[in-house]
Amino acid sequence: MLIRFSLYGYVNCELKNNNRTIGFSILVAGLLGVESGQDAVIRSLLYERANEKVVPYKTTVGEFTVKISQLRNKLGNDGLKDEGLKVPIELGAEKKIQGNVLAADEDSLSYGRTPEEILRIVYGTGDEKSPGGFYPKGGDGVIAKRYLTR
Numbered sequence: 001m002l003i004r005f006s007l008y009g010y011v012n013c014e015l016k017n018n019n020r021t022i023g024f025s026i027l028v029a030g031l032l033g034v035e036s037g038q039d040a041v042i043r044s045l046l047y048e049r050a051n052e053k054v055v056p057y058k059t060t061v062g063e064f065t066v067k068i069s070q071l072r073n074k075l076g077n078d079g080l081k082d083e084g085l086k087v088p089i090e091l092g093a094e095k096k097i098q099g100n101v102l103a104a105d106e107d108s109l110s111y112g113r114t115p116e117e118i119l120r121i122v123y124g125t126g127d128e129k130s131p132g133g134f135y136p137k138g139g140d141g142v143i144a145k146r147y148l149t150r
Contacts, residue, residue: 036110040102043085047101050085062086069103075126076118081111115143 050062059067066084073082083091083103092098093108105111113121116128124133128147131138138148 032110043101043103047085047099072121075121075124076113077120077126078114078117081113081117116147119144119147 046061046065050060050065052061053059054061054064057064062085064084066086069082069084073080076082080091083100085100086098087100089095089098091106092100093104095106102108103111119128119139120126122134123131123138125131131148135144138144
């Protein structure tokens with residue numbers, strides 16, 4: 001499910017860098033295409049199994065996706081930007097369905113996340129300056145290093 005983080009980051013990256021060269025737009029568009037395709041395949045496979053219980057837990061695949069999305073939203077600390085496979089009807093596409101293979105906002109557009117939000121989530125700490133989770137020593141990229149306190 002890390003794919004979606006990069007997808008959301010690319011969405012926001014393009015929005016913040018819209019004055020860059022056309023080459024940058026082509027690069028981001030190509031990455032978005034691949035990332036969104038991978039996300040759609042993974043979510044489709046999970047959706048097919050949404051009502052199956054996950055052994056040894058008494059929770060279904062669909063319920064797990066909702067819990068994971070709730071955690072990401074909490075850690076990201078910037079509102080609703082992640083959704084599980086089942087959503088309340090008012091959050092569904094065109095406010096008509098509860099199935100949610102493609103997570104998107106009320107206009108059916110991909111959510112965007114800032115680098116800070118992504119770091120808060122992948123660190124699992126809710127703080128872009130406090131490493132943990134998938135990166136216990138912090139990220140090693142230029143953006144991540146800007147936030148690390150040493």
